Amino acid sequence: MEYTFLGNTGEKISRISLGAWQFSESWGVTEYEIAKKVIIEAANQGINLIDTAEVYGRGMSEQFIGKALRELNLREHFLIATKIPGDFLAEHDVYKAVEKSISRLQVKTIDLMQVHWPPCWHNFPTCEYMRALEKLVHLGRIRYLGLSNFPPILVEEARSCLSTEDVVSLQIRYNVVERDAEKELIPYAEREGLTVLAWSPLAKGAVTGKYTPENLPKFEDVRGGEAVFHPENFKNVYKVVEVLIDVAKKYGREPSQVALNWLIMSSPNVVPIPGAKNEEQVKSNAGGAGWRMSIEDWLRIKEASDNLKITRVLW
Ligand SMILES: NC(=O)c1ccc[n+]([C@@H]2O[C@H](COP(=O)([O-])OP(=O)(O)OC[C@H]3O[C@@H](n4cnc5c(N)ncnc54)[C@H](OP(=O)(O)O)[C@@H]3O)[C@@H](O)[C@H]2O)c1
Structure with missing residues (x-):
């Protein structure tokens, strides 16, 4: 495994980490023993950051992680990144939600607490919830703060509310066929030295x-309504996949490993967090790092996807 740093914290994190939304009804891993095996294999592969959220399985993902890390004595091995949903951002709910996460995860301190998405249905002022989160850092309940699905202008606002802490990571959808993050967020993160945790990297x-x-x-599962799989989009997505298949053959790799390798080559700040439903998938995804395709192949994939437009206007 290759490693990089979480923002400017000095914390070493695996260049490919693990997403744990899969431990929920949304994706179908609802049996604890399967989740435990995924976590064991991730640790064997040198993966040391695991991304979860309060909403994944309404706490089930956090619970599975807490139980597994305790049983396996792996708490010190992993940095746990979780998220508080945009609906829980009234000040009193921030305290309540973080305590519930701590209890489900069976930890004293959450390593990285991310705001899952900006509040959309309620008028929670940005400084109200950012200051509450900063207070929880002071109280030793959270070590680092991150934001997810925030545009740069809101990231700036959130950071301006903090007095002693700063945001260390931004999480965003980023994969070889959905590259909006390259327009604003990734350049911003590179300039500011923030880690970009790339969700849905496959x-x-x-x-x-x-x-x-x-x-x-x-x-x-959750993919029923996913635009990328809609036939109108997928026929074009598949043209990029054909290039990934071709490049994969050249290196004796899997197309998914090429897709992950392409992401880590695209920005030094990007850390993909692919989800895995079994041990084979974690092992395969870890193999997205530790090697590099040629610049020519990276460019060939980029050019294949440059003109791809995924439409979400499907009705
Ligand atoms: N911040 C946010 O708003 C947000 C949103 C979404 C996700 N996330 C995070 O990002 C993580 C990853 O994103 P994601 O779950 O949406 O999608 P993803 O990582 O792009 O895709 C995961 C799915 O791809 C398949 N897969 C994984 N590895 C594979 C391999 N090596 N070979 C073949 N198939 C493989 C599995 O499904 P099948 O086997 O069924 O095909 C797996 O469930 C989540 O677990 C979560 O932690 C965050």
Whole structure:
């Protein structure tokens, strides 16, 4: 495994980490023993950051992680990154929600607490929840703060509310076929020295090569309504996947590993957090780091995806 640093904290984190939304009904890993095996394999592969959220399985993902790390005595191995949803950002709820996460995770301190998304349905002033989170750092309940799905202008506002702390990471959707993050957020993070945790780095499985326009299962999981799999988009997405398949053959790799490698080559600040439903997937995803394709191949993939437009206007 390759390592980089979490923002300017000096904390060493694996260049490819693990997403744990899979431990929920949304993705189908609802059996604790399967989640535990995924975590064991992640540790074996040198992965040391695990990303979860309060909303994943309404606490189930946090619970599985807490239980597994305790049973396996792996608490010190992993940096735990969790998230507080945009709906829980009234000051009193920030304190309540963080205590609940701490209890589910069975830890004294959460390593990275991220605001999952900016409040949209309520008028929670930015400084109200950012100051409450900073207070929890002072009280030793949180070590580092991060933001997720915040545009740079709101990131700036959130940072301006903090007095002794700063935001160390930004989390955003970023994969080889959905590259909006390159427009504003990644340049901002590079300039400011913030880590970009890339979510859906495999486009929810769309760029792994195992789904084709002729073999698009009727997903009963979270992918049912995912734009990238809509036939109108997927026929174009698959043209990029064909290039990934071709490049993968050249290096004796899997298309998913090429897709992850392409991301880490695209910015030194990007840390993909692919989700895995079993040990084989974690092992394979860890193999997205530790090697580099040629610049020519990186460019070939970039050019194949440059003109791709995923439409979300589907009705
Ligand atoms: N901040 C946010 O708002 C936000 C939003 C979404 C996700 N996230 C985080 O990002 C993480 C990853 O994103 P994601 O779960 O949306 O999607 P993803 O990582 O792009 O895709 C994960 C899915 O791809 C398939 N897969 C994974 N590894 C594979 C491999 N090596 N070979 C073949 N198939 C493989 C699996 O599904 P199948 O086997 O069923 O195809 C898996 O469930 C989440 O776990 C979560 O921690 C954050």
